[in-house]
Amino acid sequence: MPILRADKGACQGYANCVVAAPDVYDIDDDGVVVLLKESVPEEDRQRVEEAARSCPVSALAVEDE
Amino acid sequence: MIDQAGVLGSVRRGMIPAHIYNDEHVFALEKERVFGRAWTFVAHESEIPSAGDYVVRRVLDDSFIVVRDEKGEIHAHFNMCLHRGMQVCRAEMGNASHFRCPYHGWSYRNDGRIVGLPFHQDAYGGEAGFKRKSQRLLRAPNIGSHNGMIFISLADDAPPLRDYLGDFAFYLDYYTKQSPSGIEMRGPQRWRVKANWKIGAENFAGDMYHTPQTHTSVVEIGLFREPKAEKRRDGATYWAGNGGGTTYKLPPGDLDERLRYVGYPDEMITRMKREWSREQCDVIGRDGFMISAATVFPNLSFVHNWPRVEDSEDVVPFISVRQWQPISHDETEILSWFAVDAEAPEEFKRLSYKAYLMCFGSTGMFEQDDVENWVSLTNTAAGSMARRLMLNSRMGLLEDGTEVSPSLPPERFSGPGIARTGYSEHNQRELLLRWADHMERPMPKAAGVEVGVNGQRAEAGK
Numbered sequence: 103m104p105i106l107r108a109d110k111g112a113c114q115g116y117a118n119c120v121v122a123a124p125d126v127y128d129i130d131d132d133g134v135v136v137l138l139k140e141s142v143p144e145e146d147r148q149r150v151e152e153a154a155r156s157c158p159v160s161a162l163a164v165e166d167e
Numbered sequence: 168m169i170d171q172a173g174v175l176g177s178v179r180r181g182m183i184p185a186h187i188y189n190d191e192h193v194f195a196l197e198k199e200r201v202f203g204r205a206w207t208f209v210a211h212e213s214e215i216p217s218a219g220d221y222v223v224r225r226v227l228d229d230s231f232i233v234v235r236d237e238k239g240e241i242h243a244h245f246n247m248c249l250h251r252g253m254q255v256c257r258a259e260m261g262n263a264s265h266f267r268c269p270y271h272g273w274s275y276r277n278d279g280r281i282v283g284l285p286f287h288q289d290a291y292g293g294e295a296g297f298k299r300k301s302q303r304l305l306r307a308p309n310i311g312s313h314n315g316m317i318f319i320s321l322a323d324d325a326p327p328l329r330d331y332l333g334d335f336a337f338y339l340d341y342y343t344k345q346s347p348s349g350i351e352m353r354g355p356q357r358w359r360v361k362a363n364w365k366i367g368a369e370n371f372a373g374d375m376y377h378t379p380q381t382h383t384s385v386v387e388i389g390l391f392r393e394p395k396a397e398k399r400r401d402g403a404t405y406w407a408g409n410g411g412g413t414t415y416k417l418p419p420g421d422l423d424e425r426l427r428y429v430g431y432p433d434e435m436i437t438r439m440k441r442e443w444s445r446e447q448c449d450v451i452g453r454d455g456f457m458i459s460a461a462t463v464f465p466n467l468s469f470v471h472n473w474p475r476v477e478d479s480e481d482v483v484p485f486i487s488v489r490q491w492q493p494i495s496h497d498e499t500e501i502l503s504w505f506a507v508d509a510e511a512p513e514e515f516k517r518l519s520y521k522a523y524l525m526c527f528g529s530t531g532m533f534e535q536d537d538v539e540n541w542v543s544l545t546n547t548a549a550g551s552m553a554r555r556l557m558l559n560s561r562m563g564l565l566e567d568g569t570e571v572s573p574s575l576p577p578e579r580f581s582g583p584g585i586a587r588t589g590y591s592e593h594n595q596r597e598l599l600l601r602w603a604d605h606m607e608r609p610m611p612k613a614a615g616v617e618v619g620v621n622g623q624r625a626e627a628g629k
Contacts, residue, residue, distance in 0.1 A: 114289070
């Protein structure tokens with residue numbers, strides 16, 4: 103199952119990921135990304151990878167187990 | 168500048184200075200005092216049925232995102248980014264969990280709260296520089312809904328929507344509540360005409376007098392059996408609360424027979440009788456009046472008619488909701504929706520839509536007839552001669568103010584408000600009286616909202 107990674111230090115609070123996949127990513131009150139899930143089913147991979155790629159500062163990744 | 172006291176005083180006497188239909192100074196005041204205050208229709212709930220559904224609608228220059236949030240609550244967000252003022256949502260309708268500004272990428276949840284603010288820490292020093300937590304797109308100062316019709320008011324001190332509609336709500340049910348499920352709306356068709364917005368609003372409020380003349384051809388080709396002169400004279404016009412409209416007098420019969428006469432199938436009639444009050448049923452069944460056109464001040468109109476759609480004697484009723492959205496003193500954007508009872512049989516919906524498209528909407532025959540007049544009127548009102556002309560809008564009144572036809576007693580008209588039969592311009596005067604009342608009253612300065620700081624800072628009077 104694809105594992106989600108987020109670099110909270112790199113995150114600049116664009117929230118592009120939240121717009122693309124609001125069931126997976128959110129932004130907390132401090133403006134930093136929050137992972138709502140640790141992993142996603144294989145069928146969600148493409149959609150979540152697109153959301154991760156939409157990050158302007160490359161703070162997100164989708165990795166294999 | 169305009170001679171405000173002179174113009175408004177004249178309008179209140181039923182003498183209309185012709186230039187108000189094409190005058191940029193009048194329009195500037197309308198913008199501030201009519202549309203800055205009145206409840207204005209923006210959408211129907213059936214246009215945004217699911218979480219994230221939105222439409223972008225305007226009140227003159229102000230764009231609003233009318234959206235259903237993830238919890239199902241409906242909002243009207245001022246469509247301007249809190250950062251540099253860019254229009255946040257540039258689509259006309261759609262479904263979105265978030266709205267992201269194209270300029271610097273700030274983003275907002277569909278309930279209006281800010282979510283994305285790039286480089287908050289680096290650029291602003293975090294919360295110490297910009298209070299991100301409490302920020303949200305500006306709300307329309309007031310939002311209200313009645314029978315699924317969503318209205319907003321830009322005035323902080325607006326009365327509740329239900330109070331504003333007043334007794335017109337009784338008549339609104341005929342158009343928007345023929346069953347417990349209410350209506351579903353399709354559209355809008357949207358197009359611009361070089362005509363002043365008030366002309367359409369007045370026409371739909373009460374102009375039974377134009378039908379036999381302007382729409383002759385529609386009768387001649389056999390599309391429509393009603394607009395013969397005597398049928399319009401026998402209909403009642405009513406004014407109630409902040410709206411009014413026209414009716415047709417139907418041939419003898421009871422409620423069921425009369426609803427069947429205009430083309431409603433029995434199953435819809437059964438639901439109407441369950442949904443409507445005794446008085447609402449009596450206007451049709453006992454008094455014999457069937458609602459036709461209507462206007463709610465300032466610029467929302469309705470129409471209900473029953474043309475032939477197939478090559479037979481059968482007629483099919485349709486309902487259209489329309490808005491006269493002012494663009495300028497001499498241009499109006501018409502938004503025209505098809506409305507139909509959500510519980511109506513599919514075949515009825517199909518034929519009713521066809522009936523609507525034949526009569527109204529950008530290609531409708533009635534629409535073409537009307538707009539030709541309204542554009543021409545607007546053109547003629549532009550010049551200096553129009554400034555000398557005080558149009559007589561006193562039809563139905565003698566010079567001393569005596570009414571030509573007395574109002575109908577409750578035994579002849581069971582609806583609220585004041586109703587009369589015969590030709591008159593009572594309703595057009597009622598509409599313009601409200602216009603004059605709004606135009607006269609200066610708007611209080613609204614409190615300013617500073618972005619990125621805690622709460623609001625009032626700047627009234629500055």
